[in-house]
Amino acid sequence: MVKYPEERIVAEFERQHAVNGTWLPHLREKALAAFKTSGFPTRRQESWKYTNIAPIVRRSYSTPDGGDADTKGAPDLDAHVLVLVNGRLQPDRSVLHGLPAQITATSLTDESHTGLIHAHLAQYASFAAEPFTALNTAFPGDGALIHVPADSVLEKPVHLIHVTTSNQAAMVQPRTLILAGPNAQAKIVQSMVTHAAAPVLINSVSEILVGANAHVEHLTVQSDGPQVSAIHHTSVYQHQSSRFYNGCFTFGGELTRNNLSILPDAEHCETLMHGLFVARDRSHIDNSTLVDHAKPNCYSSEYYKGILDDRATGVFNGKVLVRQNAQLTNAYQTNRSIVLSETARMFSKPALEIYADDVKCSHGATTGQLDKDGLFYLRARGINPEDARRLMLISFAGDIIEQVPIEGMREVLYGEVERMLQ
Amino acid sequence: MNTDTQYLHQVADSDYEHGWSTEIASDTIPKGLNEEVIRLIAAKKRDPDWMLESRLRAFRHWQTLADDQDKYPRWAHLDYPDINFQEYSYYSAPGSKPRYESLDEVDPELLRTFEALGIPLQEQKVLAGVAVDAVLDSVSVATTFKEELSKLGIIFCSFTEAIEQHGDLVRKYMGSVVPYTDNFYAALNSAVFSDGSFCYIPPGVRCPMELSTYFRINEANTGQFERTLIVAEEGSYVSYLEGCTAPQRDDNQLHAAVVEIIAHKDAEVKYSTIQNWYPGDEQGKGGIYNFVTKRGICAGSGSKISWTQLETGSAITWKYPSVLLKGDNSVGEFYSVAFTKGRQQADTGTKMIHLGRNTSSTIISKGISAGESNNSYRGLVKIARNAENARNFAQCDSMLLGDRCGAHTWPYLEIHNPSAQVEHEATTSKVGEDQMFYCQQRGVSEQDAIKLLVSGFCQEILAKLPMEFAVEARKLLSIELEGSVG
Numbered sequence: 042m043v044k045y046p047e048e049r050i051v052a053e054f055e056r057q058h059a060v061n062g063t064w065l066p067h068l069r070e071k072a073l074a075a076f077k078t079s080g081f082p083t084r085r086q087e088s089w090k091y092t093n094i095a096p097i098v099r100r101s102y103s104t105p106d107g108g109d110a111d112t113k114g115a116p117d118l119d120a121h122v123l124v125l126v127n128g129r130l131q132p133d134r135s136v137l138h139g140l141p142a143q144i145t146a147t148s149l150t151d152e153s154h155t156g157l158i159h160a161h162l163a164q165y166a167s168f169a170a171e172p173f174t175a176l177n178t179a180f181p182g183d184g185a186l187i188h189v190p191a192d193s194v195l196e197k198p199v200h201l202i203h204v205t206t207s208n209q210a211a212m213v214q215p216r217t218l219i220l221a222g223p224n225a226q227a228k229i230v231q232s233m234v235t236h237a238a239a240p241v242l243i244n245s246v247s248e249i250l251v252g253a254n255a256h257v258e259h260l261t262v263q264s265d266g267p268q269v270s271a272i273h274h275t276s277v278y279q280h281q282s283s284r285f286y287n288g289c290f291t292f293g294g295e296l297t298r299n300n301l302s303i304l305p306d307a308e309h310c311e312t313l314m315h316g317l318f319v320a321r322d323r324s325h326i327d328n329s330t331l332v333d334h335a336k337p338n339c340y341s342s343e344y345y346k347g348i349l350d351d352r353a354t355g356v357f358n359g360k361v362l363v364r365q366n367a368q369l370t371n372a373y374q375t376n377r378s379i380v381l382s383e384t385a386r387m388f389s390k391p392a393l394e395i396y397a398d399d400v401k402c403s404h405g406a407t408t409g410q411l412d413k414d415g416l417f418y419l420r421a422r423g424i425n426p427e428d429a430r431r432l433m434l435i436s437f438a439g440d441i442i443e444q445v446p447i448e449g450m451r452e453v454l455y456g457e458v459e460r461m462l463q
Numbered sequence: 464m465n466t467d468t469q470y471l472h473q474v475a476d477s478d479y480e481h482g483w484s485t486e487i488a489s490d491t492i493p494k495g496l497n498e499e500v501i502r503l504i505a506a507k508k509r510d511p512d513w514m515l516e517s518r519l520r521a522f523r524h525w526q527t528l529a530d531d532q533d534k535y536p537r538w539a540h541l542d543y544p545d546i547n548f549q550e551y552s553y554y555s556a557p558g559s560k561p562r563y564e565s566l567d568e569v570d571p572e573l574l575r576t577f578e579a580l581g582i583p584l585q586e587q588k589v590l591a592g593v594a595v596d597a598v599l600d601s602v603s604v605a606t607t608f609k610e611e612l613s614k615l616g617i618i619f620c621s622f623t624e625a626i627e628q629h630g631d632l633v634r635k636y637m638g639s640v641v642p643y644t645d646n647f648y649a650a651l652n653s654a655v656f657s658d659g660s661f662c663y664i665p666p667g668v669r670c671p672m673e674l675s676t677y678f679r680i681n682e683a684n685t686g687q688f689e690r691t692l693i694v695a696e697e698g699s700y701v702s703y704l705e706g707c708t709a710p711q712r713d714d715n716q717l718h719a720a721v722v723e724i725i726a727h728k729d730a731e732v733k734y735s736t737i738q739n740w741y742p743g744d745e746q747g748k749g750g751i752y753n754f755v756t757k758r759g760i761c762a763g764s765g766s767k768i769s770w771t772q773l774e775t776g777s778a779i780t781w782k783y784p785s786v787l788l789k790g791d792n793s794v795g796e797f798y799s800v801a802f803t804k805g806r807q808q809a810d811t812g813t814k815m816i817h818l819g820r821n822t823s824s825t826i827i828s829k830g831i832s833a834g835e836s837n838n839s840y841r842g843l844v845k846i847a848r849n850a851e852n853a854r855n856f857a858q859c860d861s862m863l864l865g866d867r868c869g870a871h872t873w874p875y876l877e878i879h880n881p882s883a884q885v886e887h888e889a890t891t892s893k894v895g896e897d898q899m900f901y902c903q904q905r906g907v908s909e910q911d912a913i914k915l916l917v918s919g920f921c922q923e924i925l926a927k928l929p930m931e932f933a934v935e936a937r938k939l940l941s942i943e944l945e946g947s948v949g
Contacts, residue, residue, distance in 0.1 A: 380880075381881055386878060393889060398865055400892065401890075401891075405888045406876055407887070409884040
């Protein structure tokens with residue numbers, strides 16, 4: 042009997058995760074009900090207009106649970122390392138010595154932190170309107186909890202390495218909860234590593250709480266082959282006078298959707314959203330962002346760049362929402378894309394939805410090819426066309442990479458761009 | 464500053480300037496919409512068989528859309544209850560006599576209406592050199608300058624007359640740019656349209672005067688379904704004006720017009736609109752629902768279509784004048800000022816579909832929102848696979864004049880060709896405090912300063928309007944601004 046993809050995936054998870062039945066049952070039930078009501082999104086929905094996930098979810102996936110950890114391919118950073126394999130934390134592979142005692146980096150099933158987890162999990166990433174978040178919430182398996190309490194400073198970044206490994210088609214659902222208390226400072230890097238011969242679907246959800254006056258810098262890096270599809274959802278909640286930086290880097294993959302939803306829910310918040318994607322072959326990369334200015338006196342700046350080659354498709358779907366009492370909001374949004382081939386496509390939809398009058402908001406989007414004058418300048422200096430083109434593309438990407446506030450990451454990212462352009 | 468604000472509020476409470484209705488005996492059919500009504504309209508219009516067939520085809524298609532709840536267009540950023548289409552009457556003709564040969568025959572009451580609106584036909588004939596095809600509700604009551612135009616081979620007449628006398632041209636072009644399957648309201652219009660304007664410019668002819676039609680909705684509860692068709696042959700030029708005001712009404716009046724423009728090789732069509740229909744009262748009651756499908760096709764190489772609009776009226780505006788850039792080297796332009804106040808809602812913008820090589824398009828949109836209104840720009844720029852060297856520039860600026868209004872920008876950019884250069888820019892802000900300070904410091908009152916600044920904000924667009932229109936536009940904007948600031 043042919044089943045709808047929704048039914049098949051739910052059945053598969055139910056079979057695998059029967060053991061975890063006692064873990065937050067009430068929440069999971071609600072999420073499952075929400076998922077069953079909505080089903081997977083279709084292109085008829087405005088937010089999925091340019092991304093068709095039907096071929097991805099139509100496949101049969103197994104749901105591997107744990108496995109061998111091979112972190113080869115992940116950036117080598119001077120950091121505290123947490124390794125998750127197929128969504129499950131591997132304490133023996135993680136490197137956490139030197140982590141200050143008050144700071145927690147552990148599994149989401151760690152019973153000594155149940156109170157914290159119950160108080161915050163699924164509080165920021167609403168699953169009512171996001172079917173993938175609902176599915177993740179219904180069957181989270183495991184994930185990582187990073188807790189930086191009030192007044193603590195995390196000097197070195199925490200590096201979360203999500204390893205996906207499977208011999209057959211697999212779907213994994215990592216979950217991350219990052220809590221930064223008042224005046225805390227933290228840098229978090231999440232990188233995805235996949236070892237799989239068959240198609241893999243990663244459906245990850247990260248929730249980040251930024252306390253009053255806290256500074257959080259969060260970076261996601263995904264660099265994958267054509268067998269990997271990913272739906273990443275990041276929800277951020279900012280308290281008074283907090284500062285949050287999000288860097289989102291996507292290189293390759295079959296289909297990637299990066300959802301970023303930020304709610305600066307108090308005054309004087311600063312929000313930076315930077316993104317870079319390089320897509321070639323038949324890659325499809327979709328960045329959908331929302332910054333919901335609910336309170337006055339906040340600043341947000343968004344800058345996404347993309348390079349598209351071969352038959353790749355890029356989507357930028359950014360929205361700045363300024364609510365009625367969010368006076369004195371400053372919001373900027375920019376999306377620039379370079380299309381290199383006849384068959385690559387770019388869809389850009391930068392939207393402003395503004396209900397307050399005393400604001401300064403702007404957005405800009407450009408799509409084009411490499412600047413001919415720039416190419417001419419370089420060629421006139423004896424640089425061959427391939428090198429000139431490569432140099433210009435790297436400097437195009439450099440605008441985003443140079444802003445990355447985490448030591449060691451810039452070199453890694455330049456390396457990735459170079460690799461993609463070869 | 465407070466007294467100024469109070470003054471502005473007082474003016475805001477004043478009633479719609481052009482709000483009254485003319486008492487003329489009307490020929491109106493009962494409310495409701497079914498095949499019988501379509502046949503009745505066709506009979507009243509003395510439609511030929513092919514026209515009736517076309518209406519019925521459109522009506523049957525519309526019914527499939529109307530019967531399916533999911534097909535009712537709800538995607539726009541507009542908040543209004545679903546329309547009950549059976550609650551409207553779909554045909555109304557002023558007076559009992561359908562045709563006039565000279566102005567002397569026109570009902571003097573009607574002429575006074577036009578005069579009150581500041582558009583006396585006689586004066587315009589002499590002063591402005593404008594041929595006026597005045598449409599009061601649905602039947603054309605006066606067509607002037609026709610003889611002068613006919614010497615050049617230009618056809619400018621009501622749609623009804625065009626169907627009678629130039630049936631071949633109408634059959635060839637009607638529905639070629641906006642087919643009845645295009646959207647919900649285009650289907651409705653194709654089924655029930657009562658009249659409109661038809662304009663044909665022969666090859667190589669430069670139309671010596673601005674062609675203009677004044678629309679005015681005059682019957683309560685009568686949807687006005689106009690149809691405009693403009694055909695510009697090779698190397699021709701025409702500038703077309705459309706402007707409207709409407710009397711104050713309690714029930715929402717439905718308007719679903721269709722405008723089609725065909726520009727052949729090297730032809731240029733400039734289409735300007737001032738829309739000032741009744742926007743509803745303070746609570747948003749009454750007011751016109753305006754659902755318009757406007758589209759032009761640059762069919763031949765080197766052709767150009769330019770849309771300029773000033774939107775200040777209507778409770779709901781749903782309007783996206785678009786250009787299909789099919790011919791190589793063709794040019795599309797969209798210049799718009801949309802002003803909303805009270806509880807008005809506007810969702811307007813454009814579509815520039817680049818199909819030919821070396822095509823270029825420019826979009827400049829200025830939105831001004833006041834009161835509790837919502838003003839959205841929604842635009843699509845699509846560069847097709849074969850549109851080599853396409854160029855687009857879009858700029859959408861919004862100004863907010865109150866703390867309870869909304870300004871939104873929803874651009875869609877779809878790029879399928881690497882040689883395209885597409886740029887979109889948008890800003891949203893309030894009236895600059897330093898600019899206000901500068902004006903007030905020099906003794907300019909708050910409301911005058913705001914008028915001045917808004918006028919400057921829109922200057923770029925208003926300058927694109929033909930001269931006599933630009934004067935009216937500035938006047939209108941200034942009247943609208945009074946009392947919308949505070």
